[in-house]
Each structure stands twice: as structure tokens, then as C-alpha cells.
Amino acid sequence: MRREIPLIITFICGATMVVQFFIPHDPFDGMKAYFQNSYMVIAGFAMILGICNLTMLHLKKVRDKRPKWGYSIVLMAGLVGIAVPGFFFGGIEEKTLFDFIFQNALVPMQSTMFALLAFFVASASYRAFRARTVDAALLLVAGFLVMLGRVPLGDSLTWFMPEGFRMSDLANWIMAVPNTAGQRAIMMGAALGIVATSLRVILGIERSYLGGG
Amino acid sequence: MTLETFDTTFGLWIGALLTLCIFSFLYKDNPFYRFAEHLFVGVSAGYWLVYNYWNIVKPNLIDPLAARRWQYLLPLALGIFMLTRLCPKIGWLSRWPIAFMIGSGSGLMVITYLQSNFLEQIKSTLVPLDPSGQPWYVLANNLILLVGVVSGLVYFFFSKAHTGVTGGVARIGIVFLMVSFGASFGYTVMARISLLIGRLYFLLHKCAGFI
Amino acid sequence: MLTRASVSFAGRRLLHLSMCVLAGSLVLCCQALCQSPPSDTPPFPATNLVAKDTPDDDGGSITLSWTLSADDSGGKNDVIGYEVRRSKDPNGPFETVKSVSKGTSGVTDESKVENDAGYYYQVVTKDVGSETPSTVFGPIQAGVQWFNLGRLNTLIVTLIYITLLLYFIVQAKKGAKLFIRRIAGLDALEEAVGRATEMGKPILYVPGISTISDVATIASLNILSGVARTVAEYDTRIIVPNYDPIVMTVAQEVVREGFLAAGKPEAYNEQDVFYVTSSQFPFVAAVDGIMVRERPATNLFIGMFFAESLILAETGASTGAIQIAGTDAVAQLPFFIAACDYTLIGEELYAASAYLSRAPLLLGSLKGQDWMKMFLIGCILIGLITLNAGYDGFKSLFDIPLTIFR
């Protein structure tokens, strides 16, 4: 029973979501909103689970005095430091302590982590854009042309070409035609894979998510 | 110095220090990065916990229940079942909410993807090839698009070996995929550099008043 | 976060461009014609007012259309807009339910429309100083439909797909032999696990940064189940950091079962499958930390990824790990291709569980997927032929919503 009931629940919920899409009549019309709301609530509860897991892991590190356990204290301090004001002192409105930490610690770190991409995009293109094989050469040429087409330099390099056939136009063409074709093929294929996997899940053929593939 | 400007200055300094800590990772792993990383994880986890409560659990569960809308008891029950993971003996109950989420998620995906990524993409691939009244390059582009989409799809055939005609067409498909990957990569480079400029502007202008 | 939608914009750009140019020139024409001075004579009325129940909905809505007043974009051209008025009595009084600007010849009235009540409508044409009502149309009732005809095409495609999948699954059950082509990234999995064992280093498995309702995550967990088993057989350590607490819960079950299936339940360490945080960049910061400190020999990034993909893959590459990625996030594939040793592209991710387990049922459904692709290509080809023969009825079968029954 421990495995059958979840399978039945999966089937009923999946089938309901498919059916409600086609039937605008009561009781199906409100089904999607209700399911999505319930989904969010469960996810909200699961957050407690996550926090418990994180806390226990790091408390254990501190208790066992594992190497570098001091950082676990930093982590816990951060967690408590934002959660306590968020729950008990002023909530999450503007100009609260919660908002101060969000604006001055979380946002700068987030943007900086994101900005690391500028460096990684450079090192990745240095390594990957090499004409080792035909495929790699295609990657290189397409990437190189589009990169040049995005800066004024590209157009100045192709000054001798008539208007409409310069580097930026070529880059736009690559983006609009071969790039679109490739992406569309991936998207269509992936859609079929997603739908097939979903149907297998609903029908109970794919059940490794319950543990024990 | 008023409290507000103190707040701003103090906040800027925290932001600047943490920014530098994260950047230091580019050189190598070091105690500054480790400090920032752990703080980052802790603060963000706490942030999500609080955010979740105020923006999801309260308006979508507690408020409606307080207004005696009993249909919200089901999500409450499922949410509590989720927490049974914490006591191993009845932990298997958590499979119910998981089954609910996976089931309803999968059901939604079936129709969403068939509609938006199947029907709509077919429709946008159906373009007139008729040369009359159109410049030659429109026709050529449409043909290239068609060849690209079809050959790309053939690449994803799994139950046929990539030999013979299938192999040839799949090969063309790979060409399109590779061009598409290269182009998307190149297209993103500039946006990524602006992110760095934004960060450095924060450090040099807002914090150091340098420029 | 970057989304899947952001990448498809290039494709729609051409269409968008032409539409915008068209719209732009229309507006210019209007402005040029607007120069004539306003007058006090009332405008000509809107004509041919028709109201009908809005199709394919749960009621509460009526759709109206009319022919523009002769003074709107023509005649004296001094119309400024229209007011739609409604009443339950043909003789009024009428209340205004909607006002629209000039050049608009239809609206949907959704303001407190009761189902199955008879309504009478009137459209009033307005210029600066005066107004002219149209003839009254009615009674009309809003109703609830039992089936959304606009989605019939989606239903048919869904049914075709389910039939194909079930047919081949049944065939597979009967014992039909099913071939599956090589997928390099999946062949490399075992080798990658073996290498980690040789080096005595752990394996890092990141099941994406999305929720359990994302099918890419489910596909990833299916692959994890196979990987966990191999890992247990090789006596290697596997580290699974998680972005979502529910995914973590499932990942713990999956890995535990994998160790159990390999006959080594005692080797499973629950602390290696853990939650980090549900925020994109802090999660990446932590995983980067794991990569440079634990130095896993193999990194597997499989599931749904966003802009952080390259941060993960580049940091992993710098530690010299073998990296296998798999995602259907079109925008992130280029970065994984550039920085990883193998990448499962799009649908390959969803074929993985069949490929790894060789379970006949799954292989059968893979065959169904291929037939659906043939169907898709067939639709494209037939569509092109009919379209270029001057018949666009076939193309209109793919309209969303489907309008051929309206």
C-alpha cells in the first residue's frame, strides 16, 4: 500500500490536470488554480524540511568540531540573523532590518556571483572555441561572427561590403535563421520527451521518484 | 551624520566587502570567499524561509483558513504529511504530497508542451515557399529554416542507427545545432560583460567615489 | 534568471518586425487624417452591432462587434471613441460597461455578466461635443460550455501521442526487440564513475535548480537512480547538493534505494544528499565551494539550469574533473557544450532512463516518441505542400485557439 496509494494519487492528479484543460465547466474550471495553490502551500511546508536539514548538517559539523566548523557558525548566524527580524521585528517591508540585510548583503553578493560570468565566459571561449573538429569549428565560426557583429568593430571590418551585408547583418541572419532552426528542433524534441516522460509518470511506468527504480 | 546616511554608508561598505570576498574566488578558494559563501547560503536560506511564510503560507493558507474556507484543509494536511519526513517511522506519508505535486505537475506539462512547443512551433515552421512576390532571400531563409528543423529532429531519432540516409540527415542536424550553440554563446558575451561593468561601477563609483 | 522563453524571441522577431511596421504606418495614416477641425454635428452611428456568447469559457462573458462609424477614419473623422452600454430591458435605462478608443470595432464584456440572463446592448459613437447611439441588439445570454472547442487540436494531438506510446509499450511488453542508438554522454557515465573510484575521489551530482514539477528534474532523478546504483557497486562516494527541499527528499530516497539495490545499504550516507538553499547564486557559490574543496573526479549537472550553468561548468573544468551535463534549457546548452566533456541535449535527457535501464516498457515509449517525431515532420511537410498549393486550411488546424468551428 505504501507504494500503491502514491501511484493512484499521481494518476488522479495528472489526469485531472489534463482534463481540466479541455473543460471550462464547473467543477473543472477552478481546478488548476486550486491545485497550484495547494502546490505552493506544500512547497512552503517543505521549506521547513530544507531548513531543518541544513541546520542539522551544520550543527553536527559544529558539535563534532569537524575541520573548518567555524564557517558553519557563520552560516547559522546568517540564517538566524535574517529570519528573526523577518518574522518578529517589522516583517519584510521597506526600511526594516530584514530589508537592510537583503539590500546590502544578499543583493551585492548575488550580482557579484552573476558578474563572475564575465570572466568565465572569457575562459570558456578561450578553451572551447578551437577548431579541433568540424563540429567545434562550426561552434567557433558562428560564435565568433555573432560576437563581432555585436560590436561596432565588426561593421568597421566589413566596411567594403554594401549596406545590409555587413558583419552585424550577418550576425543577425545567423541568429534569425540557422540559430532559430536549431533551437526549434531542440525545443520540439524536448517537448516530446517531456510529454512522454510526464505520461509515463502519470501512468505509473516511470516510478523511480518513489525510490527503487 | 543622520541615521539614514549612516545606514546607507554602512550598507555600502558591507556590500563592497562582500563583493570583494566573492571576487577573490577567481584567484583561488580562500577564507574570505569561504566566509562570504557560508554567509550567503545562510542569509539566502533564511530569506526564503521568511519570504515563503509572508508571501505564500500566510496569504494562501492561514488567511483563507481564518476566513473559514475549509477547502484549504487539504493543502494543510498534505503540507503536514510532507513534514512527516522528520520522523522516520511515518516518513512514508510524505510520498502522498510528493505524488500530488509530481502528478499535477506532469499533467500540466503534457498539455502545456503539446500546445506551445508542438502545435505552435509547427505553425511557425509553416511558411510560404512560393517565390512569387517575395525577394529570393526570404525564400532561401525559409528553406534553410525548414531543412534545419527537420534534420535537427532526425538527429533526435533514438530507435534508428545514425547510418545511411538517417545518418546523413542527422549529420546536417548536428551542423545546425552547433551553429545555434555557437551563435547563442556569442550573443550572450556582451550582456555578461555589462554585468561586470555594473559591479565595478558599484565598487569604484558608489563605494570608493573613484570615478 | 534566464528562462526558456527568452531564447525563442529571435525567431519571432521577423514576424514582430513586419507587424510593428504595419501598425506604425497605420497610426501615421490616422494622424495625417486627424488634422480636420472638430464640428458640432453628431457623428454617424456604429452599425451592424452583433453580440454573442463568448465561446469556450465558463460563462460570464459576451463578445460584441460592430462596423465603425462613417466618421471614424473617414467622413468628418472626428470620432473620439465608443461606449458600450448594456441593459436587461430593450428600452433601457442603459449603463456604460466599457469605453474604447476610436478605430475599435469589438470588445468582450466581462463586467458582472450573469449567465443565462438576457442582455440588450447598444454602442454609442462619441465625438468631442455629441454622441449617437446605435440600434439595440438583443437579447443575448452568456452560457457555460462543456468542452473547449478551441483546444480540440491539442486534445487530438494528446490522444494520438498517448495511443502511439501505449501501442509501442504493449509491443515491448509482448517481447518485441527494440533498438536504441548510442548516446555518447550516457555511455560515458559508467567510465566517469569508474574513474572516480580509481582516483578515490567522490562524484558530484547536481539535479538542476528547479522544482519537482519540472519534468527535467524528474528525468534527472531517474538518471540519479541509475548512477547511485553504479556508484554503490564501485564503492564510491556520491555528493548531491539540492536546490529544492522536495527534490532533496526524493533524491535521498532514490540514492538510498540505489545503494540497497546494489546490496550495500550500509554504505549510504544521508548527509551526502542535502539541502543548500533555494536561491540561484548562493546555491552556486556553495557548489563551487564543494568542487574546489572536495575535488570530485566527476561532476554531473543534469536537470534544469539557468544562467549559473557556466559558473558551475567552468569551476568544475578548472578542477580537472570529467564533466557530463544534460539539460533541455536551450539557452544554457551552449555553455555546457563549451565547458563540459559530454552534454545530453534536449530530448536525450528524457531518453536517458530508458537507455540506462533498458527496461522494455521505457524502450517502447522511446519508439513511440520517434513515431511522434515522424508525425511531426509529416505535418510540417503536408502543411508546406498544401500551403504552397494555395490552401491554408491545413495550417489553420494548428491555430491556438482553434477557430475553424467559430
Added chain:
Amino acid sequence: MDSVPTKPRRSLVDRLKDIDRRVIFVFIAVAVIIPMVWPIGLSLKASPPSRALFREVESLPRGSVVLMAFDYDPATEIELGPMCLAFLKQCFRKGLKVVGLALWPQGAQLARASFSEAAKGYNVRYGVDYVNLGFKAGGIVVIDSLGKDFRESFPVDVDGRPLSDLPLMKKVKNFADIDFVMALSAGDPGLPFWIMIAQGRFGRKVGGGCTAVSAPMLYPYFPNQLVGLLGGMKGAAEYELLVGEKGPATRGMDAQSIAHAAIVFFIIIGNVFFFISKRKQKLMGARA
């Protein structure tokens, strides 16, 4: 993040081929920082959409009222902020009145900062020469309501002052009193809505600024529905050039071009070294 340990006795070419990535990082950092601190002012020519916007604003008579929408957040400030500064300086110099509002929550704070930064050096006063109405949720509905009365959506300004206390707002009732609309937008809700309502329905002249990513999507509106458009950091730098106030965008644009060039350069030398070492291997193979 150490590089993979290199084997001894490798040739120079081989070592350059697998150059330590930190060398690349340093080059990128230098390529971005130097132009930001000492702007080079790489030759930049204003594109037609930027020039058109500038000319349109220049042609507005003294005392005209400009409505400015701050529909962006800190994430895109680096692209849109400089446009905003250059544009505001042009307005203040010309004696135009500016009414600011935001359809994005964080836009109101960004507007506050931009106004006070741009006001430095000009004799302008809050309430008389410029006002900040703050943020209002609702997107297109808010824009629509401005056609009737500003007070419907914005009964008070960002600090809670009633509009009747602000001299500038006494003469601004609805769109009819606005001479020009400038929308800085990072996405949705944003520029397309302003074009649709303010231009399409109420016939106002609309100009705009957007991120580089969304520029290709918005260019088609120019010149019929949009009198001018600034796209990304490049557009901002062009406007700084036109207004004659070299600011953050000019620096940023230099940095962006040079960093881009650095990456292109690395790709080229990466391939050169790769081919040299491949040829060497071939030669060695032939010898053996």
C-alpha cells in the same frame, strides 16, 4: 581554483595553449577597469534613433512638461541609469519640467536617486521643476488612467504629499498637459505599453530607452510610433555624447568594447597556438 598541474618540459606553445585561466581573468579585469577609470572615448557616432530623440527634446519650448517613466530595477541600472541622467540633465538645462513615475516597485527609489544626482549644478526645485510620483502597480491600467487624471493612480507623490501641494502638478491634469513621454524600460510592463496607450490612444510623442537585449524587439517602432530610442549602454553613451556630459555609459561602453576585443583576441591566439602545436605534433609523428 588552481589550474591542472602542468607536466615538466613542455614547450612554450603548449604552455600558452593551456594558459592559466587566471591570466585571462586578469586581462578581462584590466580591460574593464582601465577604461572605466580613464575613459578613452572610443569614437562613437550617435545612431539615428538617439539623434532623433535628442533633437525632439531640444525642440521642446521652455516650460514644457516631460513625463518620465522609471520602469526598471537595480539589475538593469547600469544600462538605463546613465540614459536617465543624461536625459534629465538635458531637460534641466533646457528648462523643461519633469514628472517622474514608476511601474516597477524599485523604480521609485531609482528615480529619487537620479533626480537628486541630475539636479546638482542646476537651479531646479522639487515640486516646481520636477516631481516624483512614486510607484503604482497595475502596468497598462495605470498608463490608461493617466489619460483621465493623474490623481486617479497617484493621489500623492512618493513622500505622501498631496499633488495639490505641488505647484508643477497644478497645471498637469492628464495626458493632454504632457508634451513628451520618456519611458525607460527593462521589460514588462514597459515601453510597448507606453507606445500603445500614450502614443496610440492619446497621441503623445513617446521616446524610450531599453536594455541591449530588448532593443532589437523595439527598434521597429522607430520612427513612426517612437520618436527616438536608446538601446543599452551603447544608446546611453550616444546620448551622453549628444548632451555633452560624458558619464558612466561612455566609460562603460569603452570597457565593453575593449573587453569584447580582449575575448576575440584570446580566441584567435588560442586557435593559433592550437594549430602550431598540432603541426608540431604532426612533424614529430612523421619523424618518428
